[in-house]
Amino acid sequence: MTPDHHGDPAPQRITATVRSAAPPVWAVLQRRLFDDLDTAWRTFRDRYTDPADGRLRYTGRIEDRDGADDFYEAFFNWPALYLLGGADDLLPAVKQHWEGVTAQLTELGLSNDEFERGYDWFHQGEALLMFYGICAADPDDPRFRDRALRFAHQYLPGSPTGNYDPARRIVRSPHNGSDGPRPGLGPQWDDGFAEDQPGMRPYGLPLEDVPGISSWNDLADPELAARMGRHMRDRLGRGDTAVNLAATALVTNAWLYDHDPRLSAWVLDYVDAWRERAERHGVLPDNVGLSGEVGEYHDGRWFGGHYGWTWPHGVHTLGAAALVGAVSACLVAGDADRLDLARRPLDQVWKQRRTGLLADLPAAQRGAWEPLLGEDATRPVTLVPTRVGVHGWFDPQPPQTAYWTWLWWYGQQDQDRERLDALAREAGYDWSAVHAFRNKEEAGHEPPWLSYLAGADPAYPEQALQMALAQVRHRMALIAADDAGPDEIDLHWWQRLNPVVTEVLTQLTTGAPQTLYNGGLQLARVRYDDLDRGRPGLPPDVAALVEELDATTTTVRLVNLSLTRTRTLRVRGGAFGEHLITTAHWQITPAPEAPDAHAYGLPAPDLAPLSAAVDGNALHVTLPPGHEIRLRLDMRLNASRPRHQSTPTHSRSTR
Incomplete structure (x- = not known):
């Protein structure tokens, strides 16, 4: 297990001395996006939620088990925006919405004891993104800490729910939750x-x-x-299914509070059970019967389970669940050894790739992929079979680049870089193009971001931020034109109108892909705390851009756009303090002279390199008005035990 390096007694303090001659365009756009998002979430709140308790305005009834995720998904990325630097009052608003929606779902019969009564983890993972984000944003809130622990304990051996069978190492039903294993599909x-x-x-x-x-x-x-x-x-309503791997994030989220060994032991035991099944069969199976045997209800076949390889989404579901499970296990173990679980489903489909046209695919698939590929949608592209059934592999689609990106990003291993490079080389479309689309998962712009990190697309930050700003405006226009009453609302309507966009901000400021939508934890290469206001996120006026990252270094540029105020922030290694920053390198202006009022041209300062040892999870950076700094941070990834990061204390007044 990796050691704890949190709470370093004397973090390295660095002051920027380089003046920004002109504000970088990306920095201005980034701060404008923060401003627009602040207006946008308030508009959505006022239009669609009850001011009394934050619940959604909805008067319908729900007659089956489906629907709880749709209520939470309306706010899935709002805590993420707060963690990035959103408004101070966004976090209390998000908490109110979570509690109001939870009470609403209890009244509708979908929740019990504040947790889903029992549904599949494809949907439960979506619903929990909001909750995970609140826990990460304010781990000092005892109400949400207690909920996190209580929810996780539902899956431990000996829990009264009976969700887990420790002897066979299975979750006992595809639909599970606070009511325990829930027979059938409803x-x-x-x-x-x-x-x-x-x-x-x-x-x-x-x-x-x-x-x-x-x-x-x-x-x-x-x-x-x-x-x-x-x-x-x-058959589909009994036994374990691989999508239940998403439950590992629920337990890992609770473990991040105080490292309860019972929680980490469950995560590792459950993930290793699926790894062993995959090793025995040579593929990642999707179903296990109550006896512990793969294929028990499917004539011995490794495919066919609920939300598995055959129906309805195939590798889309299995790839996400395997990644959530693998990353959760790696977090609690402090290594990258269990990423083999996530490689399995991706390798299974990739080795069967072929070239084809989107025009030959069913209309439903074309509608999803054409906005993502733009003009390239008319050209031959690489397709992989996404599902397998009794008649063989079928349902070809372009590979979902987010999964290959996450695999490389988390482990930073050469073999996964090779997988990603092969994907780019054989994709059949331009990876540097920034297309104006936003899907439900608010992901899909990994190719141009990766091209930027590789130095091949320097315009990406500006183009991506402009695209994000346009998406906010589009959704604000949809809200303005929406005249549906609460009895006419489609349960997915709120998701389509949610004007908060965080994919680009996550990429540019934290150096991480967008959070895995089906239940991933929000990770980061670097994270920020506003020391002036004693809260997480970038301070006002400050923009951040992760320009490069690899297995040992991260380069981030910080700019203070304010003309009058100094900003002080903490730069952490990792979302949960898991990365050790060993050394920081930057440039300074030696012995700066006072500006010459008689000079007609702008000064061109001399710059000199400087380095300092950090040997901790964080360093403090002071940005005087109109100054910037480019930090190259030498890092040891996953060198510290991850933990939810407490709210920072104030360092000084902002006035």
């Missing part, structure tokens, strides 16, 4: 899986081997629809 499907579901039709049959059912149209027969429902209940 009345929505157990009572009959009919063909009149336009949202599910593109995914095809949930089970391909039900007697008498060979096509979607067969489900129009009520008897066959009922038969499919019974098979789904008895």
Whole structure:
């Protein structure tokens, strides 16, 4: 286990001496984005939430198990914005919304004891992003700390919920939560899986081997629809499924408070159980029966489980769950040894790649990929089969670059860099292009960001920030035009109108990809604390840009746009203080002279290099008005035990 290096008694203090001759365009755009987002979240709050307790304005009923995630997803990235430097009152607003929505879901019958009663972890992971963000933003809040521990304990051996079987190392049901293992998939499907579901039709049959059912149209027969429902209940609604790996983030989030060994032991035990199954079968299976056997309800097949390889999303679901599990295990173990779990599903589809046209794909898939590829959508691109069923691999789509990016970014291993380089080399589209789109996960701009980090796309920060600003404006226009009443709201409507965008800010300021949407923790190469105001995030007027990163160094540029105020901040290594900063390198202006009022030209200062040992998780940086600094930080990744970072104390008044 890596040692603790938190709370260093005397962090290195650095003062910027280089004046910014002109504000960098990216810095001005970044601060404008912070300002616009401050207006945007308030507008959304006023339009869609109840001021009394923060719940969403909704008067409908929910008759099945689905829906809780949609309520939380309306705010999924609001805590992330606060951690990056959003408004002071954003955090209390987010907490109010979480508590109001949780009470609302309890009234609707979806939650018990403040936690989902029992649903799949594809959706629960989405719902918990908001909660994880609150815990990271304010770990000193005892209410959310207690909730984090209580929620995690639901999955430990001996929990009254009975979610986990320690002898067979399985979660006992695909639907699980505060009510324990929840049999079947709920009345929505157990009572009959009919063909009149336009949202599910593109995914095809949930089970391909039900007697008498060979096509979607067969489900129009009520008897066959009922038969499919019974098979789904008895086969998809029992045993463990790989998407449950996302529950490891819930337990890791609780472990980050005080390193309870029971929590870390569960994460490692559960992840290692899936690694061992993958090793035995040579592939990552998606289902385990209650006896502990892979394929128990699928004639011995390693595929076919709920939210698994066959239905509905394939590698989209399995890739995310495997990454969440692998990264969670690596965090608690302090190494990168378990990333093999995340490599499995990506390698499985990549080795079967081929070249094809998006025009040949079903319309539902084209609609998702065309905005992401822009003009390149008409050219041949690399496609991978995303699903496998009894008839073989199918459903080809372009690889989801976020998963390969996360794999390389977390471990910084050569083999994963090679995987990423092969993906870029064979993609068939321009990785440097910044396309104006925003999907549900608010991800997908990894290629141009990676091109920028590699030095091939220096314009990315400005282009990406302009794109983000345009996305905020677009959603503000949608909100202004929305005249739907609370009884007309589609449960996904709030997600589509959420005007908070954080992908680009996360990339540029923290040097990390956007958080994995299906239940990932918010990680960072560097994180900031505003020491003047005693809170996390960048101070007002300060912009940050991570320009380079590799396995041993990170280069970040900090700019103070204020003309009158000095800003003081702390730069941490990692989201949870897990990276050790060994040495800092920067440039200074030796013995600066007072500006000459008689000179017509702008001064060009002489610069000299300077280095200082840090040997801790953090350093303090003072930015006088109109000054900037470029820090090259030598780092030892994952050298310290990660921990939720407490709110910093004030260093001085801002006035």
